[in-house]
Amino acid sequence: MKYLYEFFRDPFGTLRIKLSDEIKLFADFIEDIPTEEEADEYIEIVENVLNGLHEKFEIQLNATSVLIKKDMTVLEHFFRYEEPYENEMETEEFKELMLIWKSKIPERFKKNEN
Template sequence: MKSNYSPISDFVEDIATEEEADEYIEYIEKVLNGSYDNFEIQLNATSVFIKKDIAILEHFFTSKEPNENTIETEQFKELILTWKEKLPERFRS
């Protein structure tokens, strides 16, 4: 049976503020525009290694498979932008 689990969702769900989303978007943009060759973001349980064409996400402590996913860097940026738009709804009191 194929799992719907994805380290991508674990990483994105850990982004709790618009400021944090903006920070990650800035790193992605610096890789996309060539200011950085690549960039790695490590959170408590997940990380993303951002290259110009692809982002590789990994979950360090899961027994679920796969513990690593890839996504096109532009798609990853769009995913974080979409998540950022949803943050006020998600964390409403």
């Protein structure tokens, strides 16, 4: 993954992800993926776009929408009060980010043992 990221626990103990500034809005989309099965569905959609099965595909979650195209994925945030309202990243990197998140989902709501 070419972008910086780190995991942290919020005050409620839930595992969250912090992304570098140029893609930080993607965290709101990624954190809305609650299960490995749902992550697999989205990863498959991205692979279908990358492989040319779909020219583009849009996924809307709670506060965000991602428009996945072969080269770039654009995220639009619906409820931000200040700019930026959109971020974009390479679709291959978006897929990698979802794979990283998927690997963390099982520990997302576990209590921090430290």
